[in-house]
Amino acid sequence: MKQLLTILLVVFSFTSQSQCVSNQSHVISPLGIYSPGQVVTVWYTLGTFTQVNINWIIAFQINLGAGWTNLTPTNTPGNIGGSQGYWLWDIQNTYPSGLNFGPGWRFINTNPFGNPNWGTSATGPFIISFQATVGPTCTPDNLDISVNVFGDCLTGGWSNGACCTDPPYNIYTGVVLVPPVTTSNINHY
């Protein structure tokens, strides 16, 4: 089916730089600013993944600044009406296109009549959740949080014209709040 649609799209495709992602939102708790040791929970919702050029959604990559540690998945995206397979939490994976993925969830397509490097035909909504901890530091390390959504065109499992080029979705921008160490003057009895 997907290959049949390929032919049609070669004819009708006019989108060179398309976006597949829309209706994104998030909740972050607690709200920043963050200090070392704080645990933060993020909920991210992708409302719709539009299958431009039959790109199928294949991965959610979580981008964390250097100040974060102990990234933990707490809610795996669903696969309502999607392809046979499952979402795998993975730290790192190199896709056929050479895209270096991770950490995040990536879809493992297990349809025996499909391609293991295809994503899922589900279009959303997808809800993910994860926790991260502000690492111990004495410097104002970067605490940015963003999410990338990849279609299987970008990862190399699907080749049908222009890929989706969705920018990362920014969830938080900031740095670690390092409490200043203030010492009094030296006194002599």
Added chain:
Amino acid sequence: MNYKENKQVLLALFITMMMMVTTIFTYGQTTINPDTVCASAIGEQYFVTNTPTSTYQWTVTGGGTLSTGQGSNAITVDWGAVSGLYPNAVEVIESNAAGCPGAPILLDVYVLDLSGNPIGPFCPGDPTTPLVGNPLGGTWSGTGVVANAFQPSSAGIGNYVLTYSMAGCNTTINVVVNSGPVTGPIQHY
């Protein structure tokens, strides 16, 4: 204002004064930079305001030796005998509970080695002699001392210890006033 209101005002004033006194005794003592110590002084105490969760790394130079208290907010130092001004002779770096260091806090130290120029011996009728101490600027005291000068006539016959003082440091010199010859009456053969 009636008696009851006056009583309340007085009570508030009393509490405020007590808080001020407590604050002064706890934090208010401030050593002027440079600090002055006597040469060869033992067990001189230095401190910064304590933060219970912090540790303190002290460094002592300028001929001083850190005797006790490394790691805490208060130390004792034994100073050497060589006089002079020693920049940054006492340094402390506070680290908070997360191990983050603060800015170095520094104190210059002037090691003061007093000496007095020897004078005498004197006879009871000798004129007043200026007393000279090194460095200049101190104060002489003792028997026969008037305005930083020694008066043999007012001291009288004897051995005296004169003290030269400056900035809490002292040194002494010994002065002798000898008796004059005892001459008999003039005889006529």
